[in-house]
Amino acid sequence: MQKFDVSILGFGTVGAGVYKILTGNHDDIAHREDLDLRIRKILVRDFEHEPNLGLADMSYFTTDFSEIVSDPDTRIIVECIGGVEPARTYILKALDAGKTVVTSNKEVISKHWPEFEAAAKNTGAGLYMEATVGGGIPILKTIIDSMQANNIERIMGIINGTTNYILTNMAESGVSFSEALSQAQKLGYAEANPTADIEGFDATYKLSILSSMSFHAHMPVDVIYREGITRLSSEDFDFAKKLGYEIKLLAIGKKNGNNIEVRVHPTMLPKTHPLAAVRGVFNAIFVTGHAVGDIMLYGQGAGQMPTASAVVSDVIYACHSDGHHKYMTFRNEEKMTDEVNLVENFRCRYCIRVNVVDEPGTMAAISEVFAKHNVSLKDVLQLGAPDNGVSSRITFMTHEANEFDIRSALSDIGKLTCVHAIESMIRAEA
Ligand code: NDP
Ligand code: HSE
Numbered sequence: 001m002q003k004f005d006v007s008i009l010g011f012g013t014v015g016a017g018v019y020k021i022l023t024g025n026h027d028d029i030a031h032r033e034d035l036d037l038r039i040r041k042i043l044v045r046d047f048e049h050e051p052n053l054g055l056a057d058m059s060y061f062t063t064d065f066s067e068i069v070s071d072p073d074t075r076i077i078v079e080c081i082g083g084v085e086p087a088r089t090y091i092l093k094a095l096d097a098g099k100t101v102v103t104s105n106k107e108v109i110s111k112h113w114p115e116f117e118a119a120a121k122n123t124g125a126g127l128y129m130e131a132t133v134g135g136g137i138p139i140l141k142t143i144i145d146s147m148q149a150n151n152i153e154r155i156m157g158i159i160n161g162t163t164n165y166i167l168t169n170m171a172e173s174g175v176s177f178s179e180a181l182s183q184a185q186k187l188g189y190a191e192a193n194p195t196a197d198i199e200g201f202d203a204t205y206k207l208s209i210l211s212s213m214s215f216h217a218h219m220p221v222d223v224i225y226r227e228g229i230t231r232l233s234s235e236d237f238d239f240a241k242k243l244g245y246e247i248k249l250l251a252i253g254k255k256n257g258n259n260i261e262v263r264v265h266p267t268m269l270p271k272t273h274p275l276a277a278v279r280g281v282f283n284a285i286f287v288t289g290h291a292v293g294d295i296m297l298y299g300q301g302a303g304q305m306p307t308a309s310a311v312v313s314d315v316i317y318a319c320h321s322d323g324h325h326k327y328m329t330f331r332n333e334e335k336m337t338d339e340v341n342l343v344e345n346f347r348c349r350y351c352i353r354v355n356v357v358d359e360p361g362t363m364a365a366i367s368e369v370f371a372k373h374n375v376s377l378k379d380v381l382q383l384g385a386p387d388n389g390v391s392s393r394i395t396f397m398t399h400e401a402n403e404f405d406i407r408s409a410l411s412d413i414g415k416l417t418c419v420h421a422i423e424s425m426i427r428a429e430a
Contacts, residue, residue, distance in 0.1 A: 002034070002036065006022060009065070009068070009078065010044075012080065016304065019055060022037050035319050040071065044062075069097050075322075076319070079105055080103070081105070082104075082107070083107060084112070087105050092119055095127065098124065099125055102311055106205040126318045128318055131308075133159060135161070135283065136307060136310050138313065141313070149289075150291045151255075152214040154255070155288075156429065158250065158301075160202050164249065164281060164283070166181055166198070166229065177232055181198065200228040207252075208262075212332075216328075233424070235424075244271050245269060247268055250269075268429075284297065284299075350375075351424075352395070352422065353424045354419055355391060355419070356418055356419050357391060357418045358392035369412045373405040375406060377399070380394065
């Protein structure tokens with residue numbers, strides 16, 4: 001049986017979960033995988049403030065990274081510190097020393113992946129990141145190891161649990177965004193500083209990794225169109241319900257030849273779509289391959305044990321691949337390759353709600369602007385505003401239209417004298 005010593009950087013939620021699985025499941029893993037996985041060292045920031053110290057013998061702990069990177073027995077380093085520094089420096093030093101790195105840190109991977117990949121190839125070390133996307137859901141291995149026969153045409157996912165919890169709560173309990181956010185914070189789903197989740201940054205980090213692997217081209221995080229959920233209101237959910245839709249923060253990637261679009265934004269989905277049924281903190285990723293068709297993976301996108309499950313799976317995979325680690329199928333360079341044509345003027349459907357003067361000619365004036373910008377209307381719903389008899393709200397669901405045409409149409413509609421305000425614009429997918 002092969003013995004592998006594993007050291008862990010960061011002993012918070014995920015790091016402690018990895019320790020629990022590697023120690024608690026040691027014998028089962030040894031029996032099934034023929035691997036003797038041993039914890040060697042655990043890096044903590046300081047001994048005073050580390051709440052998980054009681055889990056392991058004190059002899060494991062160190063506050064000195066050099067002790068780990070220079071340790072000849074440590075072959076695999078699991079990074080669960082999070083953020084960019086010092087995680088980036090530690091990962092690079094580990095790879096330079098020929099040690100395989102397994103990480104759950106989507107931010108550092110999405111921002112520094114090319115330099116990590118180059119360092120790994122240089123020393124023959126492995127670089128594994130299953131837990132960075134979808135927590136415990138084995139989506140990356142599914143794409144890399146089980147969908148190689150396919151040209152992946154589309155990925156659509158709910159890949160942030162905090163925002164899905166907030167949106168589910170707004171849809172089902174009718175609460176405002178700020179109420180739903182504060183409930184998510186009380187339950188420990190959202191961080192004290194929730195910006196990365198609610199503004200969509202976390203989902204863009206994950207989409208950068210997911211789309212790069214799916215489309216075999218590095219899709220840097222800064223090419224992804226991003227819109228968070230902070231502007232959604234209770235009215236948006238009322239109207240979505242009336243039209244038969246759910247609203248989800250979706251990460252979307254589509255590929256057609258060399259044309260690739262990547263975007264994260266609130267999205268209306270028909271209630272019948274499988275992703276519309278994903279509630280609370282759960283994640284799900286819907287993938288379309290040219291040969292396999294549609295598949296969907298569903299599960300816990302965060303949490304100690306689901307995330308540690310993905311990390312330990314990578315550790316086992318890395319042990320079996322020792323000396324023959326697989327690298328990305330594409331040239332992993334900082335900038336997007338010239339061979340990809342980034343589609344910014346993407347096409348989808350749009351749900352637009354306008355507050356208007358309730359008088360003859362209003363509908364005609366707005367329809368004329370849509371027509372001028374090649375936007376065709378699918379459904380129209382007009383409801384008088386509850387406050388008075390002179391204004392009204394009209395919700396338009398368009399057929400597929402170009403993003404840039406919609407932006408120009410909305411700019412012109414906003415200038416019409418019969419329009420009080422464009423209250424919302426939410427993209428829709430089928
Ligand atoms: P935690 O904050 O719970 O744990 C991070 C740990 O790293 C803390 O104990 C922290 O100590 C420690 N740390 C910080 N700086 C250093 C340092 N310089 N040296 C040693 N230790 C340090 O985070 P999580 O475990 O939740 O997340 C870890 C990573 O996994 C992140 O990248 C996160 O995005 C990712 N992830 C997390 C998921 C989850 O459900 N929690 C799901 C999927 C991915 P201190 O408290 O003293 O700062
Ligand atoms: N903040 C992330 C989420 C944690 O809510 O999904 C898991 O990556």
